[in-house]
Amino acid sequence: MPKVRFRDSQIEMAHGAGGKASRRLVEGLFAPLLYGSLQESLGDAARVEMNGTPIAMTTDSFVVKPLRFPGGSIGELAVNGTMNDLAVAGARGHSMVVTFVLEEGLPSSILEAEVRAMSNALRRAGVAMVGGDTKVVERGKADGMYITTAGIGIPLPDLHLNPRSVHPGDKVLLSGPIGDHGITILLARGDLELEADLRSDSRCVLPLVEALVQEAAPGVRWMRDPTRGGVATSLNELARDCGLGISLLEEEIPMRDAVRGACELLGLDPLHIANEGQFVAVVAPDFADLALHALNNAPGGEDARVIGEVRKEPANAVLVSTRYGGSRIVDMLAGDPLPRIC
Amino acid sequence: MPKVRFRDSQIEMAHGAGGKASRRLVEGLFAPLLYGSLQESLGDAARVEMNGTPIAMTTDSFVVKPLRFPGGSIGELAVNGTMNDLAVAGARGHSMVVTFVLEEGLPSSILEAEVRAMSNALRRAGVAMVGGDTKVVERGKADGMYITTAGIGIPLPDLHLNPRSVHPGDKVLLSGPIGDHGITILLARGDLELEADLRSDSRCVLPLVEALVQEAAPGVRWMRDPTRGGVATSLNELARDCGLGISLLEEEIPMRDAVRGACELLGLDPLHIANEGQFVAVVAPDFADLALHALNNAPGGEDARVIGEVRKEPANAVLVSTRYGGSRIVDMLAGDPLPRIC
Numbered sequence: 001m002p003k004v005r006f007r008d009s010q011i012e013m014a015h016g017a018g019g020k021a022s023r024r025l026v027e028g029l030f031a032p033l034l035y036g037s038l039q040e041s042l043g044d045a046a047r048v049e050m051n052g053t054p055i056a057m058t059t060d061s062f063v064v065k066p067l068r069f070p071g072g073s074i075g076e077l078a079v080n081g082t083m084n085d086l087a088v089a090g091a092r093g094h095s096m097v098v099t100f101v102l103e104e105g106l107p108s109s110i111l112e113a114e115v116r117a118m119s120n121a122l123r124r125a126g127v128a129m130v131g132g133d134t135k136v137v138e139r140g141k142a143d144g145m146y147i148t149t150a151g152i153g154i155p156l157p158d159l160h161l162n163p164r165s166v167h168p169g170d171k172v173l174l175s176g177p178i179g180d181h182g183i184t185i186l187l188a189r190g191d192l193e194l195e196a197d198l199r200s201d202s203r204c205v206l207p208l209v210e211a212l213v214q215e216a217a218p219g220v221r222w223m224r225d226p227t228r229g230g231v232a233t234s235l236n237e238l239a240r241d242c243g244l245g246i247s248l249l250e251e252e253i254p255m256r257d258a259v260r261g262a263c264e265l266l267g268l269d270p271l272h273i274a275n276e277g278q279f280v281a282v283v284a285p286d287f288a289d290l291a292l293h294a295l296n297n298a299p300g301g302e303d304a305r306v307i308g309e310v311r312k313e314p315a316n317a318v319l320v321s322t323r324y325g326g327s328r329i330v331d332m333l334a335g336d337p338l339p340r341i342c
Numbered sequence: 343m344p345k346v347r348f349r350d351s352q353i354e355m356a357h358g359a360g361g362k363a364s365r366r367l368v369e370g371l372f373a374p375l376l377y378g379s380l381q382e383s384l385g386d387a388a389r390v391e392m393n394g395t396p397i398a399m400t401t402d403s404f405v406v407k408p409l410r411f412p413g414g415s416i417g418e419l420a421v422n423g424t425m426n427d428l429a430v431a432g433a434r435g436h437s438m439v440v441t442f443v444l445e446e447g448l449p450s451s452i453l454e455a456e457v458r459a460m461s462n463a464l465r466r467a468g469v470a471m472v473g474g475d476t477k478v479v480e481r482g483k484a485d486g487m488y489i490t491t492a493g494i495g496i497p498l499p500d501l502h503l504n505p506r507s508v509h510p511g512d513k514v515l516l517s518g519p520i521g522d523h524g525i526t527i528l529l530a531r532g533d534l535e536l537e538a539d540l541r542s543d544s545r546c547v548l549p550l551v552e553a554l555v556q557e558a559a560p561g562v563r564w565m566r567d568p569t570r571g572g573v574a575t576s577l578n579e580l581a582r583d584c585g586l587g588i589s590l591l592e593e594e595i596p597m598r599d600a601v602r603g604a605c606e607l608l609g610l611d612p613l614h615i616a617n618e619g620q621f622v623a624v625v626a627p628d629f630a631d632l633a634l635h636a637l638n639n640a641p642g643g644e645d646a647r648v649i650g651e652v653r654k655e656p657a658n659a660v661l662v663s664t665r666y667g668g669s670r671i672v673d674m675l676a677g678d679p680l681p682r683i684c
Contacts, residue, residue, distance in 0.1 A: 006450065006454075009449065009450055010447055010449050011445070011446060011447065011449075011450065011478055012446060014478075015478050016444065016477045026474075029450075029454060029457055030474060030476075033457045033458060033460075034457060034460060034471045035474075036472075043473075045473065046437070046472035046473040048470075048472055048494075050436055050494070051496060053392055053395035055397070055494070057437060057472060058439065058473055059439035059440070059441050059475055059492055060441065061441035061442070061443050061475050061477045061490060063479050094390065094392055095388070095399060097399055097401035098376070098401070099402065100403070101405060101443070101488050101490075102353045102357065102358065103353070104353060104354060105352055105354075106352060106353040107351065107352050107353075108352055108353065112348075112371060115371055115372060115375045115376060116375060118375075119375040119376055122376070128378055128390075130399060131385075131387065132368075132372060132401060133401055133402045134357065134358055134368070134403075135358045135405045135488075136353055136354070136355050136678075137405050137485060137488075138681070138682075140482060141484065141485045142483065142484060142488075143479060143483045146443050146477075146488070148401070148403060148441050148443075150401055150439050150490075152390075152392070152397070152399065336478075339478075339480070340477075340479065
């Protein structure tokens with residue numbers, strides 16, 4: 001791969017969207033200066049070893065707008081998001097820390113509601129919050145609150161995730177319907193004349209990951225939670241990292257009618273819409289049935305599907321075949337059609 | 343101690359100042375809902391055990407204004423601050439993660455300068471950055487950039503820090519002159535008709551902590567880096583936690599003339615001013631000479647002093663004796679005379 005240089009003169013919303021511009025910023029500026037290993041920095045969580053004990057570590061900031069929306073809130077996302085990054089890196093969350101950047105004048109009741117949401121999400125995820133920090137900035141220098149979490153976890157046994165172990169013929173599994181989170185946020189902002197009975201899919205995916213791993217660990221090659229940039233961006237990153245093609249069957253991709261309808265109206269590709277409670281897994285063909293069965297039998301995994309497979313061609317790209325026999329290449333997200341989604 | 347309740351109706355700047363209001367927020371809202379153990383949450387870093395391996399973990403957000411100032415910048419603070427929290431909790435930093443909340447329109451050159459500052463600080467501290475995240479918010483919804491770091495570290499051997507192990511007769515050591523960081527930031531904002539040849543003391547204190555621990559580990563009972571709220575707030579927290587009194591000799595507290603002068607002019611107590619490269623240690627009397635000698639002989643520890651001792655009275659308070667025979671109780675910081683200092 002040619003080296004990326006970061007030549008953009010200033011920061012735009014797209015640099016935070018998780019797509020092409022974000023990747024340029026990470027690969028062109030952060031990785032060469034901050035991260036020793038580019039590969040590690042781009043996964044969902046890093047692996048470190050401390051006194052011989054392997055540990056997974058990850059962090060995320062949350063700036064979602066509005067702070068509360070159907071199905072979740074910034075506090076819940078901040079816990080689930082970090083636990084999910086650990087889960088899809090093959091680790092069970094152990095401990096978290098949190099920081100708040102609060103805007104002067106924020107009603108305490110709003111902060112308390114988010115602290116309670118975090119508390120509930122921690123209990124559901126079975127993880128401990130062990131420390132934190134709070135800063136306050138003047139009115140107008142933040143937007144209510146920004147939350148950052150970092151987490152460490154213990155790797156699940158018998159799991160060896162690596163995009164380079166992905167082979168042609170491997171199956172691509174998706175845990176459930178796509179786009180619920182992104183479209184929910186879009187509608188919750190009220191800028192559009194659209195209404196739909198839709199909720200964010202915000203949840204901790206660890207129970208699903210554990211069900212999958214318990215049945216099919218030796219065959220699980222790669223996982224990712226398709227948040228910003230959606231399924232298409234996650235799978236394009238995989239295609240690039242393994243040098244193969246990802247071939248998806250559009251009719252197999254689970255999606256609610258409300259999401260499909262909103263995307264059609266707004267000219268958005270649902271494969272680019274953020275999810276907060278789903279994950280994609282690539283599984284060796286011999287383990288695909290076992291893996292799907294394990295997911296479908298776990299609570300919340302009923303809608304999991306095999307949505308495609310890995311092929312030699314088109315190399316480094318994601319191809320979606322429609323039910324009418326057509327096909328299209330779906331690239332990573334470019335620009336930022338839905339800012340501040342998480 | 344009576345239970346604290348958080349009844350403030352909205353967030354004020356003082357809730358981020360590290361003093362009384364911050365403590366009310368942490369003890370009244372965050373600790374009961376988020377942190378299992380109040381004690382742990384209020385230290386500089388938490389201790390967790392993963393598969394039998396003890397690990398220290400900490401996090402901090404940085405919103406300092408301006409982003410650059412004599413002697414340092416937000417990027418350098420973000421690395422040193424988290425490494426220092428680990429160091430004074432008795433741990434050597436091992437790995438860090440970082441998130442950026444960037445304001446749309448931020449010139450890339452400003453971001454790059456901070457990434458380079460972080461890179462240099464990482465190299466000096468001998469720690470690896472293993473991952474990160476970036477979010478972008480609209481113009482006016484941040485102030486250039488906010489940085490959050492989290493770090494994990496390995497406990498130094500033979501060190502058992504606990505405020506409850508502090509006894510009357512123990513000596514209080516300070517690593518160097520106080521107030522340089524806070525006053526530098528104040529002057530760098532240019533709101534005052536004041537000039538002084540002063541630089542932030544931003545640095546990684548781990549080498550000093552290690553020098554101290556190597557010579558005097560069995561006698562080292564407690565350490566803290568007196569950032570927001572200054573030496574007075576840190577020592578008031580200790581006094582409260584151990585139920586004893588901390589008696590300081592004002593003339594022994596190292597301080598530059600420029601800091602003394604600015605504080606006098608502005609009516610500030612230098613004991614409330616933030617430091618970013620100092621720490622306070624409480625050491626058993628038998629080890630005090632060894633400890634001081636170790637610090638004075640380490641590069642950057644030449645100005646370390648014994649500034650006072652622990653006494654039975656005044657219980658739960660900090661008493662400062664002046665060179666003229668007078669004395670005054672110095673409380674924790676109240677209000678926020680210097681907002682966004684780190």
